[in-house]
Amino acid sequence: MATGTAYRVCPLCEAVCGLELTLEAGRVVKARGDGAHVLSHGFICPKGAAFPQLVNDPDRLRLPMVRRGADWRVVSWDEAFDAVAHGLRGVVERHGREAVAVYLGNPTVHSLAYGFYISPFLKALGTRNRFSAATVDQMPKHVACGYMYGDPLAIPVPDLDRTSFVLLLGANPWESNGSLATAPDFRGRLKDVQARGGRFVVVDPRRTATAAHADRHLAIRPGTDALLLFALTHVLFAEGLVNLGRLEEHVRGVEAVRSLAQDFTPARVAAATGIAAEDIVALARELAAAKAAAVYARIGTCTVEFGTLAQWLVDVLNALTGNLDREGGAMWPLAAHMPAVPARRRGFVTGRWRTRVRGLPEVLGEMPTATLAEEIDTPGEGQIRSLFTVAGNPARSAPNSKRLERALGDLELMVSVDPYLNETTRHAHVILPPTDASRTGHYDFAFTALAVRNHAVYSRPAIAPGPDDLDDCAILSRLAAIASEQAWEYDSSEPERRLDQALRAGAYGLSVEQLLARPHGIDLGPLRPRVPEVLQTPDGRIDLCPEPIAADVARLRATLEHRNGDSLVLIGRRHLRSNNSWMHNLPMLVAGPDRCTLHVHPSDAARVGVSSGQDARVTSRVGSVVVAVEVTDAIAPGVVSLPHGWGHRGPGLRLSTATEHAGVNSNALTDELVVEPLSGNAVLNGIPVEVEPAPVDGAG
Ligand code: SF4
Numbered sequence: 001m002a003t004g005t006a007y008r009v010c011p012l013c014e015a016v017c018g019l020e021l022t023l024e025a026g027r028v029v030k031a032r033g034d035g036a037h038v039l040s041h042g043f044i045c046p047k048g049a050a051f052p053q054l055v056n057d058p059d060r061l062r063l064p065m066v067r068r069g070a071d072w073r074v075v076s077w078d079e080a081f082d083a084v085a086h087g088l089r090g091v092v093e094r095h096g097r098e099a100v101a102v103y104l105g106n107p108t109v110h111s112l113a114y115g116f117y118i119s120p121f122l123k124a125l126g127t128r129n130r131f132s133a134a135t136v137d138q139m140p141k142h143v144a145c146g147y148m149y150g151d152p153l154a155i156p157v158p159d160l161d162r163t164s165f166v167l168l169l170g171a172n173p174w175e176s177n178g179s180l181a182t183a184p185d186f187r188g189r190l191k192d193v194q195a196r197g198g199r200f201v202v203v204d205p206r207r208t209a210t211a212a213h214a215d216r217h218l219a220i221r222p223g224t225d226a227l228l229l230f231a232l233t234h235v236l237f238a239e240g241l242v243n244l245g246r247l248e249e250h251v252r253g254v255e256a257v258r259s260l261a262q263d264f265t266p267a268r269v270a271a272a273t274g275i276a277a278e279d280i281v282a283l284a285r286e287l288a289a290a291k292a293a294a295v296y297a298r299i300g301t302c303t304v305e306f307g308t309l310a311q312w313l314v315d316v317l318n319a320l321t322g323n324l325d326r327e328g329g330a331m332w333p334l335a336a337h338m339p340a341v342p343a344r345r346r347g348f349v350t351g352r353w354r355t356r357v358r359g360l361p362e363v364l365g366e367m368p369t370a371t372l373a374e375e376i377d378t379p380g381e382g383q384i385r386s387l388f389t390v391a392g393n394p395a396r397s398a399p400n401s402k403r404l405e406r407a408l409g410d411l412e413l414m415v416s417v418d419p420y421l422n423e424t425t426r427h428a429h430v431i432l433p434p435t436d437a438s439r440t441g442h443y444d445f446a447f448t449a450l451a452v453r454n455h456a457v458y459s460r461p462a463i464a465p466g467p468d469d470l471d472d473c474a475i476l477s478r479l480a481a482i483a484s485e486q487a488w489e490y491d492s493s494e495p496e497r498r499l500d501q502a503l504r505a506g507a508y509g510l511s512v513e514q515l516l517a518r519p520h521g522i523d524l525g526p527l528r529p530r531v532p533e534v535l536q537t538p539d540g541r542i543d544l545c546p547e548p549i550a551a552d553v554a555r556l557r558a559t560l561e562h563r564n565g566d567s568l569v570l571i572g573r574r575h576l577r578s579n580n581s582w583m584h585n586l587p588m589l590v591a592g593p594d595r596c597t598l599h600v601h602p603s604d605a606a607r608v609g610v611s612s613g614q615d616a617r618v619t620s621r622v623g624s625v626v627v628a629v630e631v632t633d634a635i636a637p638g639v640v641s642l643p644h645g646w647g648h649r650g651p652g653l654r655l656s657t658a659t660e661h662a663g664v665n666s667n668a669l670t671d672e673l674v675v676e677p678l679s680g681n682a683v684l685n686g687i688p689v690e691v692e693p694a695p696v697d698g699a700g
């Protein structure tokens with residue numbers, strides 16, 4: 001029985017902090033920050049401390065289950081895989097391979113399986129119906145980087161430890177610990193910017209915890225970040241503040257950006273954004289004057305109707321101020337599994353195929369998750385009849401998730417690789433639960449490639465897996481064998497062998513052996529300039545004004561003429577103790593006051609007749625929810641806010657703690673018919689809603 005101390009990376013969010021696990025009699029009994037970890041230096045948040053509750057959760061499924069009607073039966077792994085093989089064969093025979101779809105959730109990327117087994121599984125299924133959380137929260141960043149740099153995964157991150165000015169839009173790292181920028185103790189790193197004499201400014205409709213600690217908070221109207229960013233660009237050109245520095249010879253399209261920015265004067269965008277023209281001018285000057293600066297924008301700017309334009313303009317501003325690819329600016333990490341020089345220039349295109357019902361373009365080989373429900377519930381050739389979900393809960397994370405839930409109930413075969421019987425997996429016919437994170441090896445492919453300091457960490461399982469434990473590498477490998485109708489050949493040392501090969505071929509020539517000898521990780525140093533080798537555009541230059549993005553500017557320009565009406569708009573919010581839907585079953589994380597409340601500004605509360613503690617009914621085009629109100633001046637007038645990932649209600653859930661803290665599902669209000677056109681990303685912020693006092697009986 002494992003006893004003692006083990007080290008592993010926390011798999012619960014993008015910060016990938018080092019954990020020190022205390023083991024007793026084959027169980028993890030305590031988690032604290034690994035003080036010697038090369039990137040996190042002992043930092044953890046409450047979610048990391050709850051790691052023992054997560055891996056020991058009594059509601060966690062340990063063995064596969066098969067459903068007939070409402071009855072679940074625990075079965076052997078062989079029986080479960082036989083059920084999958086039989087069901088899949090039938091669906092493919094009746095409807096073809098395009099009738100099979102896959103949805104990959106966020107936690108997928110924290111696994112060794114992400115590096116080695118997802119791709120073969122998708123290839124074996126042979127379907128274009130691939131969906132993931134990327135089109136729920138981040139696809140605009142991939143599209144912007146794809147067009148600008150030729151590689152949608154080449155995402156520059158703020159060089160937080162060396163910068164003197166950070167402009168954050170739609171990001172709340174005080175609570176989220178950062179996203180698409182891996183920086184354990186993000187808040188500490190921002191405080192250090194201030195301690196070095198620098199500043200950080202937050203643009204957000206809410207006075208978030210990050211905004212409350214900022215040197216300046218600008219409360220913007222939801223969904224108008226692209227207007228603000230364009231106005232900042234305009235000021236840089238108008239005042240002669242453009243200076244590309246070292247990148248001058250590597251960039252094309254500067255004059256085209258200048259021309260596009262002409263209409264977006266600070267005075268013209270002020271009304272739409274709610275930010276005064278003089279504040280915009282001052283911000284542009286401060287950004288240009290900073291010794292080193294980084295513009296960083298996250299989910300609040302991605303999940304809106306102009307997400308790709310906003311993400312593009314973030315990088316445009318970094319480039320025009322000479323901060324792209326320079327110390328203290330926005331830089332590209334180089335992870336240990338990545339080659340120093342990408343193999344070939346391949347450029348970037350979208351729309352190689354389109355969704356069946358709405359005709360939306362694929363992006364990165366994926367269909368927009370906002371279209372998943374209609375692809376299931378709309379009859380016709382190519383209709384999805386079978387779905388595999390991997391570590392995802394689209395019944396809570398997809399827009400208009402009530403429609404999706406109804407659709408899931410009609411599938412001929414649904415298979416979920418997931419440890420919980422939740423709002424999504426209750427519709428599955430087979431659940432394949434991977435063993436918990438204390439029994440798996442860990443190397444983070446995704447987030448070492450987004451880290452603000454280059455580093456590498458690998459850990460073997462802290463506790464030896466039992467005879468009935470299968471990790472997601474083994475499960476996905478076997479599903480790939482089933483889908484390709486081949487014999488399953490796999491041994492549990494295979495992922496580590498493949499990791500070793502990837503590390504040896506990587507930029508630093510490391511090996512698994514070297515990483516195992518350094519359980520707190522190997523520090524590979526600060527970020528280094530990577531232009532031009534990081535660029536994969538056909539001509540090897542940064543395209544500052546890609547044609548598909550430029551063509552979308554007219555749509556944005558048209559909003560300059562709009563005037564904000566009286567309608568309230570809904571936005572989301574993050575809390576330190578929550579990460580999407582999957583950690584609400586841990587008592588440590590849901591203790592304390594109800595967090596799933598509707599934030600309403602006092603002036604709006606008075607106007608619509610609601611008050612703190614009272615229930616309000618919130619109604620959008622697609623549905624309504626009844627939720628407790630919290631009146632607060634931390635939210636801008638005209639805006640209301642609900643956190644996402646809640647609403648743990650419905651028959652058949654096995655989430656004993658989460659159902660006691662059910663909350664309401666914000667995606668019962670979001671609209672699947674509104675997507676960001678370039679990326680297919682769901683629009684989850686800026687949803688028009690009506691708020692009124694709930695009927696006394698609370699019926700919604
Ligand atoms: S910040 Fe993220 S990675 Fe770090 S301990 Fe918390 S959940 Fe884990």
